Amino acid sequence: MAEHEHVRVAVIGSGFGGLGAAVRLRREGITDFVVLERADSVGGTWRDNSYPGCACDVPSHLYSFSFAPNPDWPRTFSGQEHIRAYLEHVTDVFGLRPHIRFGAEVKLMRWDGERLRWEIETARGTLTADVVVSATGPLSDPKIPEIPGLESFPGKVFHSARWDHDYDLRGKRVAMVGTGASAIQIVPAIQRQVGRLTLFQRTPPWVMPRMDRAISAAERRLHQALPFTTRLRRGLLWGIRELQVQAFTKHPDELGLVEQLAKRNMARAVKDPALRAKLTPDYRIGCKRILLSSEYYPALARPNVDVVASGLSEIRGSTVVAADGSEAEVDAIIFGTGFHVTDMPIAERVVGAEGVTLAETWKGGMQALRGASAAGFPNWMTIIGPNTGLGNSSMILMIESQLNYMADYLRQLDVLGGRAALDARPAAVDAWNLEVQERMKRTVWNTGGCTSWYLDPSGRNTTIWPGTTAEFRRATRRVDLAEYEVVRQPGAPAAEAGPVAEQQSEAAV
Numbered sequence: 360m361a362e363h364e365h366v367r368v369a370v371i372g373s374g375f376g377g378l379g380a381a382v383r384l385r386r387e388g389i390t391d392f393v394v395l396e397r398a399d400s401v402g403g404t405w406r407d408n409s410y411p412g413c414a415c416d417v418p419s420h421l422y423s424f425s426f427a428p429n430p431d432w433p434r435t436f437s438g439q440e441h442i443r444a445y446l447e448h449v450t451d452v453f454g455l456r457p458h459i460r461f462g463a464e465v466k467l468m469r470w471d472g473e474r475l476r477w478e479i480e481t482a483r484g485t486l487t488a489d490v491v492v493s494a495t496g497p498l499s500d501p502k503i504p505e506i507p508g509l510e511s512f513p514g515k516v517f518h519s520a521r522w523d524h525d526y527d528l529r530g531k532r533v534a535m536v537g538t539g540a541s542a543i544q545i546v547p548a549i550q551r552q553v554g555r556l557t558l559f560q561r562t563p564p565w566v567m568p569r570m571d572r573a574i575s576a577a578e579r580r581l582h583q584a585l586p587f588t589t590r591l592r593r594g595l596l597w598g599i600r601e602l603q604v605q606a607f608t609k610h611p612d613e614l615g616l617v618e619q620l621a622k623r624n625m626a627r628a629v630k631d632p633a634l635r636a637k638l639t640p641d642y643r644i645g646c647k648r649i650l651l652s653s654e655y656y657p658a659l660a661r662p663n664v665d666v667v668a669s670g671l672s673e674i675r676g677s678t679v680v681a682a683d684g685s686e687a688e689v690d691a692i693i694f695g696t697g698f699h700v701t702d703m704p705i706a707e708r709v710v711g712a713e714g715v716t717l718a719e720t721w722k723g724g725m726q727a728l729r730g731a732s733a734a735g736f737p738n739w740m741t742i743i744g745p746n747t748g749l750g751n752s753s754m755i756l757m758i759e760s761q762l763n764y765m766a767d768y769l770r771q772l773d774v775l776g777g778r779a780a781l782d783a784r785p786a787a788v789d790a791w792n793l794e795v796q797e798r799m800k801r802t803v804w805n806t807g808g809c810t811s812w813y814l815d816p817s818g819r820n821t822t823i824w825p826g827t828t829a830e831f832r833r834a835t836r837r838v839d840l841a842e843y844e845v846v847r848q849p850g851a852p853a854a855e856a857g858p859v860a861e862q863q864s865e866a867a868v
Contacts, residue, residue: 368392368769369479369488371465371705374403376494376742376758378446379424382453383762386426387769393488394455395481397464401450404498405442410522410541412548413439416569416651420589421596421753424449428589430582436571436651469710470737475780475848477738489780490772492765493709494742497700497822504536504696508674515691519545520698530554531690534679536671538564539812540650542695546664547654555663557679557687561670562809563637565621565644569651597828600752604827607645607750611803618644628656637668646807648750700822701725701815711736712782712846725821726792728783728842729835730757731764737780737846738772740765746795747831748813748822750804756828764835771838780846787842798825 367389370380373396384392400406415422419432422442427449433441450456463481468491471478476487501518503509509516517523519541533553535542538560550556582589606613621644629635638659659666669683680686706718706725712735720735727733730747731740742765747757772779799805799820804813813822824831 364393364484364486365476366391366393366486366488368490368492369477369486370394370492370494372396372403372494372496372499373398373401373450373459374405374494374496374499375424375446375755376496376761377403377492378449378455379755379758379762380492380494380742380765381455381458382424382426382449383766385453385455387766389769390458392458393486394459395463395465395479396459396461397482399461400447401459402443402446403496404520405439405446407499407520408522408541409439409524410519410545410548412544413541414544414571415439415442416540417753418596419574420593421600422755424755425593425759427452428582428586428593430586430589431579432574434571434573436569465705465708467708467710468739470712470739472712472846473849475737475778475846490738490740490769492740492742493705495703495705496743497703497748498698500699500704501694502697502699503694504671506671506674508676509692511676512674512692513677514689517693519693519695526691528552528691532688533557534559534671534687534689534692535695536692537695537697538562539695539697540648543650543652543655545693545695547652547658550658550661550664553663555665555687557665557667557689558659559667559669559671559679559681560637562642562647563640563668564647564650565618565640566624566650566652566655567617567621568624568653571653597752597756601827601829603751607804608798608802608825611643611645611801611806614644614803617649621649625656629660631660634660634666637666640809642809643803643807645750645803646809647811647813697812700812709736709739711739724815724817724819726788728788728791729764730824730831731761731768731835732781732783732788732843734783734785734788737782740768745821746792747824749828750813750823752828757824757831760828760832760835763832764838767837771840775845778848781838781840781843782846784842784844795825796820799823 368384370377373394377394381394415437418435419437423429429445460483463483465479465481467480469478476489477491479486501520503518515526528549529552531553532555534557535546536559625638667681667685669681671679672682673680677688678686679689706721707716709717717733725745727744730744742758742761802825804820804823813820815821
């Protein structure tokens with residue numbers, strides 16, 4: 360990284376959000392930008408999560424950029440290796456590699472109110488940027504619970520997102536901690552190899568069959584020859600999921616039929632009534648993310664698997680002890696315990712206009728205007744920010760909506776002219792958040808009777824969007840300057856603001 364390098368835009372992260380931002384910047388004619396990536400390759404969560412069985416639970420043709428359709432997806436639900444290859448392909452096709460700085464983990468970002476720019480300290484040096492687009496994602500920093508005795512466990516310990524491929528699981532006694540989206544893929548993938556598998560389950564998930572199949576060569580040829588068929592397929596997948604949203608957001612009682620289908624799915628594979636009782640949730644389906652697997656239940660019914668309907672509470676040497684007192688001797692512990700979602704570590708490294716970190720600003724709960732802008736942090740935007748997550752569809756749809764907002768944000772700065780920054784007004788952030796939380800009250804995520812990673816420590820849902828992806832796209836189509844304060848350099852003449860900025864300022868009063 361060049362000494363004293365300055366860029367117009369610094370993008371943090373090279374997963375779907377960061378690469379999407381980079382492509383959009385180029386399409387907007389902006390080439391003065393860098394992508395800061397802490398690892399040595401692109402891919403984000405699809406680079407980090409390489410555990411056995413890792414795959415997406417959203418259909419392939421919907422889990423890809425609309426501007427970069429892939430007619431060659433090999434399966435209806437793609438595996439990790441295929442998604443990572445897709446992101447590498449996007450990087451090359453759109454000429455993004457010259458913009459990427461690998462090994463450049465961001466250590467600190469500080470707003471310079473005198474020069475109206477961000478000072479960014481990275482593992483590769485320091486640079487400045489007019490605008491920062493943070494695309495670190497909520498599923499980037501693994502969370503391992505504090506378990507008494509864990510530090511003295513003599514065996515192997517790792518998180519699902521930091522899989523140790525050099526460790527041979529064959530014949531080992533393995534404890535799997537957690538029953539989320541990663542765990543239900545890992546369990547059937549390793550069950551045949553291990554000597555014994557003990558699954559620690561605090562809360563059973565609802566699991567539906569995963570209707571995965573190979574996409575035929577004829578289908579792929581059709582998509583290659585007639586690109587509109589790829590768009591049609593994507594559109595149908597999107598439409599089906601949009602129709603489902605009402606049940607999640609307004610009429611959770613309508614999900615009862617889905618629960619019956621899920622119970623039938625379990626009954627087909629699990630004949631033991633005692634095991635079935637352990638695996639049956641006591642909350643409304645959809646309150647936690649509905650998981651897809653046709654192999655999870657059959658694996659749990661195998662004789663070398665034990666399901667402990669309790670969380671891991673203590674470790675004594677090689678003995679793992681559950682909260683219900685049950686014990687097991689193990690050689691390895693695998694944590695499928697999720698990520699720092701409502702307490703993203705990047706927030707501790709962002710220092711705003713008032714000299715406080717984003718983490719301090721968000722100590723009462725994350726909130727951002729239209730999921731993008733936090734008050735007190737001028738010219739800083741986040742992709743997949745607060746309340747932009749989905750419970751039933753593709754996050755790529757939300758990312759692309761936020762990229763629309765980012766593009767208009769930059770256009771507005773151009774229109775304002777001179778040295779200018781936009782800082783979200785606290786009242787606008789509060790109004791947006793109040794509306795989101797009010798809509799959230801009747802959703803299945805808040806009324807379904809579960810405790811999920813969607814909720815922060817105070818019980819607020821700061822993760823999920825309580826509406827359709829079409830609604831979010833409309834809400835982020837353009838930037839409303841009345842929701843922002845236009846910040847100028849100290850001492851800049853008032854005339855520099857120009858008539859557009861003055862009109863917007865008057866409209867905001």
